[in-house]
Amino acid sequence: MEFGLPEDNNNISLKKFESMLKTNNVLFFDSNEFENIIHHYLEIGKIALAKKAIKLGLDQHPSSINLKLFQTEILVLENKFDDANKVLEALHVIEPNNEEVYIQKANVLSKQDMHEKAVNTLLIALDLATNNEGIGDLYALIGMEYLFLDQFENAKLYFKKCLDIDLEDYSALYNIIYCYDFLEEHNDAITFLNSYVDQNPYCEVAWHQLGRQYVTINDLDKALAAFEFAIISDDSFVGAYLEKGKVLEKKKHFLEAIENYKITLALEEPTSFALLRIGHCYDKLKQYDLAVQYYYKTVHEDPLLDKGWIAITKFYNKQKNYQKALFYINKAINIDSENVVYWKLYAQINSRLNFLEEAEHGYKKTLDLGNYELQTWLSRADILITLGEFEAAILNLIQAAEFHPETAEIEFRLAGLNFTLHENSKGHYHLKNAVLLNHEFEYIIEELFPKVLQRPTVREILLAAKK
CATH class of the missing domain: 1.25.40.10 (Tetratricopeptide repeat domain)
Structure with missing residues (x-):
């Protein structure tokens, strides 16, 4: 469908139409005016006004093919595919060679995930198309359908046809590169782009x-x-x-x-990405005053950017200014309490400050949010051991073993904990498992459970593992 009214005429038509809606006086518009009014409202997303224009347009011009095509476009937007197909079938009888009818049929099929049929329908429209602009649009539509089908080679072929018609069709250019990227054909993409910039x-x-x-x-x-x-x-x-x-x-x-x-x-306008990168660069240059200034600017520009809060927290962490690091990670958590990285940093900083209960809470929250890294389980377990929460530590390690089975670091800790709680048979079981998995982690017993190491049976098992 072509829309070629001069801008001034189009504005006059729009004002006249909107004035009519306010006064309820029915005014006459020719079909071209209605087409431009509808096109305008669809472009700016005012669907309700587009629908009113279509209804009034069809009341005044009931035989207009283009107005009925707009009607099918709205029906497709509302997922009324059967109604859209009925209108299109009626139009096909009247104008069997109208490419726009096939384009709308393809649109209906595409919306119903029948992309192969949509391609076949668009190919019929392509045979009927007569001008380069229309042919280029059809190539783009066929390319998009092939993208939906994950047929990237075919998609590339049709997007390249778009460029043959219009070398500055940047939408087609982006789509071609998307195909190369998806197929990981980076050298081919480079060859194609070098050829393109030659032209x-x-x-x-x-x-x-x-x-x-x-x-x-x-x-x-x-x-x-x-x-x-x-x-x-x-x-x-x-x-x-x-x-x-x-x-x-x-x-x-x-x-x-x-x-x-x-x-x-x-x-x-300043972007948080650029501000953050400048901060990182100054950090690498050891110009710390400038680095932290730009980290401040980053979180001020975009308080929701987690990388900004992480950068400023890690900056103070690296400077061993743990109180300031904690201050900023707390601010970050207040903004987004579901961010796993925030809670992990919170736990690590509190641990360095020897705020063990807060650190344990941080690691637990990290686990609750789905971070099941081994080190997270072990760090929480070690804090619980230090706090004397031996049963909680055992439960934590048993859960850890579900995600990290046959792990010596877990087994040595379970051994020490069970011996500490006088569950000697369990202690022996886990200790034997541990030394079989990797006896080099026996230092865990020495560091976390020095009293357990004094037991003759424990020393015997550890000595046997070294032979």
């Missing part, structure tokens, strides 16, 4: 994508050159400066990376 040498999008492909294969020098060409093509392209900054970081050129990140701050 369109000032395409910042292509240079940017080429740089990202070079990063993927770890050819950082070529990546850097590609991002520089993207910037030459468009010196306000924020994405290219960000990617160039990331590559410079990898090459340990931190001052140059900072320079590129700062350019993005000048070009657009």
